[in-house]
Amino acid sequence: MYDMKAFYEAVSVPHAIQLLQEHPEAQIIAGGSDVLVQMREGKRAGVELVSIYGLDELRGVTLEENGTIRIGSLTSFSHITKDPVIQKYINVLGEAVDKVGGPQIRNIGTIGGNTCNGVTSADSAATLHAWDAIVEVTGPEGVRHIPIHDFYIRAKVVDLRPAEIQTAILLPKESYGGYFxxxxxxxxxxxxxxxxxxxxxxxxxxxxxxxxxDVRIAFGVAGPVPMRTPAAEAVLRGREYSEDLIRATADAVLQDINPRDSWRAGKAFREHMAEVMTERALRESIRLAGGDLS
Structure with missing residues (x-):
């Protein structure tokens, strides 16, 4: 059923890096909700796998002394949704990952896997872009911190060098303090x-x-990678909001996005939905922040 050449189980982050150095063709497996499906479809026939699923050091959400929220890369979607730190400071991330798959997928799927697969449709990706998240990766050369906007290089390709693994998602206090x-x-x-x-x-x-x-607007499936919309954000940033200005901001997203035609939806439909969703999300964000559009 699963055609694999070898399976190695890491017992620590340094051990995982060592295994990846010893087996340069090997691929990481965590929860397996993507990898195992692809293997069953024959897309990774004969693969070598390094499992990091047993590394509890990469699980959990913590609020560090400097206010940074640290989300271990093996933290499941279900854990993120229910975590009190997430609920208090960045509840929208919990809401976003709660839309992934069904309960079984959310129990085993991880935030690291969702971002490292590099797909533009990942439910966590747009929200992490809107939070100016930082990706922590660890490898033979040590630890690197990469703004999530730079982590996504092109469709299904992220900034992971040989023998590196993603170890955490970081949200500095200045990225979430006062934001809704x-x-x-x-x-x-x-x-x-x-x-x-x-x-x-x-x-x-x-x-x-x-x-x-300040305003941050981010999209998934509006281009080959998750993206922010700087032209649209500039319309509203620093100004007194109104219904007219919200509509102008929504119109401006078309300057930033470049959705494609696919069997799921056409480009024109996605552009229309981007405008509608921007308006609705802006209104709700302003309401949550204590604003009044009446």
Missing amino acids: GHYIKYGMRNAMEIATLGCSVNVKLSEDKKTAE
């Missing part, structure tokens, strides 16, 4: 569905709740 966000996923079904389009928005309002001091 909302994620919208569009698909043909409400569950067990790959996103046709995903939109994640964060806003930070002024003290009087009338001005959008």
Whole structure:
């Protein structure tokens, strides 16, 4: 059923790196919700696997002394959704990963696997872009910290060098403090569905709740990799928000995105949905931040 050449089980991060150096053709397996499916389809026939699933040091969410939220790369989607640190500071991430697959997938699937597979439709990816997340990778040369915008190189390719593994997702305090966000996923079904389009928005309002001091708008499936929309963000950033300005911001996302035609949806449909989802996500983010659009 599963055609593999060899299976190696790491007992620590240094051991995983050692195994990858000793077996340069080997591939990482964590929860296996993507890898095992691909193997069964014959896409990875004869593969060597290095399992990191037993590395509990890569699990869990912690709030560090400097305010950085650290999410271990083996933390499951279910854990993220229920974690009190996530719920208190970045609840939208828990909401986003709660839209992945079904309960079985969310129990075994990991945030590291979801980002390292490099696909633009990953439900965590747009939200992590909207939070200005940092990816921590560890390898023979030590630890690297990569802004998530730079981690995605092209479709299904991420910035992992030989024998490196992703060890954490980091959210510095300045990335989430005072921000409120909302994620919208569009698909043909409400569950067990790959996103046709995903939109994640964060806003930070002024003290009087009338001005959008900062705004971040990110998309999945609006291009070959998850992306931010700088032209659209600039329309609203630093200005007193209004319905007209929200609509202008939504219109401006078309300057940033480049969705494709596929059997799931056409380019024109995705562009239309991007505008609609931006408006809705902005309104909800402003409401969550204490703003009033009435």
